[in-house]
Amino acid sequence: MSEEEEVELLLTELFDWYGYDFTNYSRASLKRRIIRLCSLDKFTSYVELRYRIRTDTDYLKRFVEEITVNVTEMFRDPLFYRTLRTDVIKNLAAKPFIRIWHAGCSTGEEVYSMAILLQEANLLQKSLLYATDLNPSVLEKARKGLFPLSQMKQYSENYIASGGAQDFSKYYTAHYGQAKFDTMLAEKMIFSMHNLVSDRSFNEFDLILCRNVLIYFDKNLQERVLKLFDDSVGPLGYLALGAKETLKFSSIQSKFKQLNKEKIWQKIR
Structure with a gap:
């Protein structure tokens, strides 16, 4: 599968397994964050990433935390x-x-x-x-x-x-x-x-x-x-x-x- 197809499959499985719906998030920024996470955690393929998410609920929390952007500060702007x-x-x-x-x-x-x-x-x-x-x-x-x-x-x-x-x-x-x-x-x-x-x-x-x-x-x-x-x-x-x-x-x-x-x-x- 192409990288785009791999990302689509991952998003579909996330929704089917856990109800997290990222399918309408901006694809460019979402893909960048997934690639960054794979690099950080040394996954050699999307298959490994999907297996880890499916079998490890603690890792699911990490995935969601990395994929959702959390940049904030008090009295920002x-x-x-x-x-x-x-x-x-x-x-x-x-x-x-x-x-x-x-x-x-x-x-x-x-x-x-x-x-x-x-x-x-x-x-x-x-x-x-x-x-x-x-x-x-x-x-x-x-x-x-x-x-x-x-x-x-x-x-x-x-x-x-x-x-x-x-x-x-x-x-x-x-x-x-x-x-x-x-x-x-x-x-x-x-x-x-x-x-x-x-x-x-x-x-x-x-x-x-x-x-x-x-x-x-x-x-x-x-x-x-x-x-x-x-x-x-x-x-x-x-x-x-x-x-x-x-x-x-x-x-x-x-x-x-x-x-x-x-x-x-x-x-x-």
Whole structure:
């Protein structure tokens, strides 16, 4: 079989065996990550890789972790978070209860960033943050609220650039080279598995954030996921995407208006 056929067979078997559906992911980036994994783990053929995935559930976790991209940081793109502070969160204050969904939350840095924004706006006590991902390994890391202490200088700079006025270190304690974030923040978070490819809407949200996930999907899957978000955003709610993602040319574009130049849209219809 050609390499393309080998990849297709692997994706088909992953879905048949475990329900993981990568068939509508961008083929170019998916193929690059599979080739990289084969090189790292010294597989000489796709047959060996498929056999290992089928017979070793621990290796399946590694495969999913390597194939799904988990690049994130706290207050990533500070101007985006500044817009959340000034144009979104203040508009949510009038609501009796606030529901926010971080779709594709990875290891949770952006979920904790949101909790800090809500805390500083005195809204955390009436908020609930749903954080979902396909990858169970990153969800387990996110639940712990532990991030490398070496990253705190950069995260503090991001926080200040986003409009933060507190001492950022008040939100965590040093713990054996890790920064352990305040459990007060985590108490308002619900972490669970959710597959954007196959799972349905599970609530109505005031704000959905899905940043730098859609770029790994093909156009058809992007459209399906955007329709899922449209079904999940309440009236006058907000949808936030990554820097290279857009609602332009999608079927839901006419239902939303973009805020400033940031990748945040408000539902108007």
